[in-house]
Amino acid sequence: MFVFFITLFYGFTFILIDFIDTPVNSFIDILVIVSKCGYMIIMTYILLYFISSNKYIFAFIFPLLSVLCSILSYYKLTLHVELTQMIIDLAMTNDFRTSFDALSWQLVLIILLIFFISIWIVYYRFKKIIIKYSWIHFIIAFFILLLINSTYILYGPLERHTPYSIYYSFQSYFENRRIIVEERPLFNNNAICHSDSVIVVFVLGESLNAKNMQLNGYHRPTTPYIIKEKNVISLPHIYSEYAYTHESVPYILTRADHQHPDLAYQERSFISIFKQVGYRTIWLANQESVNTFVYFMNECDSLINVSNGKSLFIYSKWLDEDILPHYKNVLSELYNNKLLIVHTIGSHWYYNNHYPDSFTYFKPIIQSKVISSNSHEEMVNSYDNTILYSDYIWYLLINELRDKKAILIYLADHSENMGEDGHYTHGDGDWPAQHYPGCFIWYSDKYLMAYPKKIEALKENKNKKYNTSFLFHSILDAADIQSNYINQLENIFR
Numbered sequence: 103m104f105v106f107f108i109t110l111f112y113g114f115t116f117i118l119i120d121f122i123d124t125p126v127n128s129f130i131d132i133l134v135i136v137s138k139c140g141y142m143i144i145m146t147y148i149l150l151y152f153i154s155s156n157k158y159i160f161a162f163i164f165p166l167l168s169v170l171c172s173i174l175s176y177y178k179l180t181l182h183v184e185l186t187q188m189i190i191d192l193a194m195t196n197d198f199r200t201s202f203d204a205l206s207w208q209l210v211l212i213i214l215l216i217f218f219i220s221i222w223i224v225y226y227r228f229k230k231i232i233i234k235y236s237w238i239h240f241i242i243a244f245f246i247l248l249l250i251n252s253t254y255i256l257y258g259p260l261e262r263h264t265p266y267s268i269y270y271s272f273q274s275y276f277e278n279r280r281i282i283v284e285e286r287p288l289f290n291n292n293a294i295c296h297s298d299s300v301i302v303v304f305v306l307g308e309s310l311n312a313k314n315m316q317l318n319g320y321h322r323p324t325t326p327y328i329i330k331e332k333n334v335i336s337l338p339h340i341y342s343e344y345a346y347t348h349e350s351v352p353y354i355l356t357r358a359d360h361q362h363p364d365l366a367y368q369e370r371s372f373i374s375i376f377k378q379v380g381y382r383t384i385w386l387a388n389q390e391s392v393n394t395f396v397y398f399m400n401e402c403d404s405l406i407n408v409s410n411g412k413s414l415f416i417y418s419k420w421l422d423e424d425i426l427p428h429y430k431n432v433l434s435e436l437y438n439n440k441l442l443i444v445h446t447i448g449s450h451w452y453y454n455n456h457y458p459d460s461f462t463y464f465k466p467i468i469q470s471k472v473i474s475s476n477s478h479e480e481m482v483n484s485y486d487n488t489i490l491y492s493d494y495i496w497y498l499l500i501n502e503l504r505d506k507k508a509i510l511i512y513l514a515d516h517s518e519n520m521g522e523d524g525h526y527t528h529g530d531g532d533w534p535a536q537h538y539p540g541c542f543i544w545y546s547d548k549y550l551m552a553y554p555k556k557i558e559a560l561k562e563n564k565n566k567k568y569n570t571s572f573l574f575h576s577i578l579d580a581a582d583i584q585s586n587y588i589n590q591l592e593n594i595f596r
Contacts, residue, residue: 104231105154108164108223109147115216116171116264117142119178123417125452127470134472142263145250149265152243155236157227164227165220171264172216176209182418185267186390187275188407262413278396286370286397288378293578293585295379297552299438301506302381302581303499304573306351307492307514308389308448309528310540312338314489314520317542322464324489327497328542333550335560337541337594339567342516345528345536350515350570351395357587359571367394372574373401373441379583382437386425386444402443404432409447417471420455422446422495433502441581444499448492449518451527453484457491464490478521485520500544507548509580513573514539539570543594556580556595563594 121139126132153167154160177183233239250256260266312318316325318338328334343360344350352358352366355373359365373383383402388409391399399405406428412420425444432442447456452471464483468476500510519525522535543560550557556579575592578585590596 104227105147105151108154109143109150111219111223112146112150112168112171112265113139113143116175117146119175120263125417125454125469125471127472127475131470131472131475138259141259145260146265148243148246148250152240152247154227154231155233155239155243157231157236160227161224164224165217167265167268168216168220169213170268172212173209174264174267176212178416182412182416183410184262184413184416185271186410186413187271187278188387188390188410190271190275191278191407274393277393278391281393281397282400284397286368289370289375289585289587291378293375293379293583293587295381295439295581295583297439297507297582299507300549300581301433301440301442301503301508302376302577303442303444303503303508303510304577305496305499305510305512306354306443306445307512307540308347308446308450309516309518310449310489310492310514311485311517311520311535312340312538312540314486315540318540322486324486325493326490327493328544331500331544333545333547335543335557335564337543337564337568339565340513340539340541340570340572341567342514342537342539342570345516345532347389347515348392348394351392352398354513354515354570354573355395355398357571357574359592360569371398371401372577373398373443375578375583375585375587376441376581377401377403379439381439381441381581382435383441384432384443386428386432386442388420388422388425388447389445389450402441406432417452417455419458420447421458422448422456422492423458423498425495426498429499430502433506439581446492446495448514449485449488451529453481453488457487461487461491461494463487473526481526482520485518496544503544503546505548506546507552508546509549510544511541511573511577511580512543513541513570553582553595559595566594568592568594 117139120142121135124135126135153163174185183189261270314320314324315336316323317329317334317336342350343353343363353363355371356366356369376383384404384406385399385402387399387405387407390409408424408428409420425446429442429444432440450456454468464486466480467484467487468480470476496512503510516528517536517538518528519533519535522533525531525533528536545557572592572594575588576594578588579593579595
C-alpha cells in the first residue's frame with residue numbers, strides 16, 4: 103500500500119503531465135491515452151517497489167528522483183521541452199551562468215516543495231514500514247526491471263516518459279559519446295578539389311513522398327515556390343533502401359549500397375572527404391541525434407542543434423524555420439568552400455506540429471494523435487500541408503544562395519504511407535510506399551556557368567531510377583571533388 107500511494111503521487115504529479123496535451127478527438131482516443139498513461143503508472147509502481155524494498159536505497163534515490171522528475175515536468179509544461187541526449191549535451195557544454203539562466207523562482211519553489219515532501223515520505227518509510235525478508239522483494243523487483251529493460255515491447259513506451267526517461271536519456275547520451283569517439287579509418291587522401299568558391303547544401307528531408315509533390319505532377323499545389331524555379335531538376339524515381347530514419351541516414355551518407363550495407367557502420371561519410379580537400383563542413387540539426395548517425399554529425403567542423411528539447415512526444419510546434427538564422431550565419435562565415443547539411447523535421451508525424459497555422463491550406467486536418475480516429479482526407483490534408491510549408495523553407499534556403507556559386511540537393515530519408523493498403527505514416531512496418539522519397543536539385547546561375555556539363559548530365563539522368571546510395575558519389579562530384587571513391591555509375595552528374 104505504501105508503494106501504491108507514492109505511485110499515485112508520481113502519477114498525478116509527474117506522469118499525467120506527459121499526456122495531458124495529447125491531441126484527441128473521441129472517447130475512444132481518450133481510452134487509448136488513458137491506457138498508455140496507465141501502463142506508465144504500472145511500470146512506475148514496479149520501479150518504486152524496487153527502490154523502496156531497501157530503506158537506505160530509498161532514502162538516497164527517492165528524493166533525488168522526485169526532484170529530477172519535478173524539473174522535467176516543469177519544463178514540459180512551461181517550455182514544451184523534454185530530456186533528450188541533446189539537452190544533456192547542451193547542459194554539459196554550457197558554462198554555469200548559461201545553465202543558471204534556465205532557472206526561475208517558480209522552479210526553485212517547486213523543487214523545494216517536492217524535496218520536502220520526499221523527505222517526509224522517506225521518514226515515513228523508515229519509521230512506519232517494516233518489511234520482512236526485504237532482500238527477496240529487492241531481488242524480485244530487480245529481475246522484473248531487468249526483464250523490462252531487455253524487451254523492447256515493454257521498455258519502448260517508457261523511453262520518453264517520466265521517470266524512466268531519465269535513465270534512457272542518459273543511456274542514449276553515453277552511447278552516443280562512445281560512438282562519436284569510435285576509430286573509423288580515414289579515406290585514402292587522394293581527393294582533389296578544383297574550385298575554391300563552391301557552396302554545397304544538402305537538405306536531408308524527412309518522410310517526403312515523391313508522389314505528393316506538385317513538382318512531380320501531383321494534382322495539388324504542394325510546391326508552389328519550387329515549381330517556379332527555373333534551375334530545379336526533380337528526380338522522381340529515387341528508391342530508398344530503408345523505410346526508417348535510423349537505417350536510411352547512415353546508408354545515404356556513406357558508401358553503403360545494396361550489396362554492401364554494412365559500410366554504413368564501418369566507414370566514414372562523404373563529410374570526411376569534403377574536409378580533406380578544404381571544405382568547411384557544418385551540420386544544422388532540427389532532429390534528435392540517433393546513435394546510428396551521430397558519428398557523422400560529429401564528423402563536421404561544426405554541429406548546431408536547433409531542436410534542443412523538442413520531442414515527438416510533446417505536442418507543440420516544431421518548425422524548420424528555426425534553422426534559418428543559423429543557416430544565414432554559417433553562410434556569412436569567411437570560408438570559400440562550404441558544405442552545409444541541413445537535417446529537417448519535414449513531414450514527420452504528428453503532422454500538425456510541423457507547419458505553422460498560417461500554412462493550413464488543405465482542410466479539414468487531423469485532430470487526434472490516434473491515427474485511426476482521423477479520416478483519410480484529414481491525414482492527406484495535414485500531410486500535404488507539411489509539404490507546402492517545406493516548399494516555403496526550401497525557397498528561403500535557396501534565396502540565400504542565388505548570388506553564389508552554389509548547389510542545393512534535397513533528398514528525403516524515406517517516404518510515407520498515405521493510406522496504401524490501409525497503412526499510414528511509417529511506424530507500423532515496412533511497406534512499399536515508404537521507399538520512394540522526394541528528391542530534387544537546385545543550382546544557381548553561377549554554378550550553371552561554371553559546370554554546364556554537370557547540369558547537362560543531370561538533365562539527361564533525371565528520369566533514371568537510382569538508389570539513395572547515389573548521394574555519396576554525386577555530392578562529391580557536385581562539389582567539384584575528384585576521388586577514386588566515386589562510382590560513376592551512381593553519379594547523377596555524369
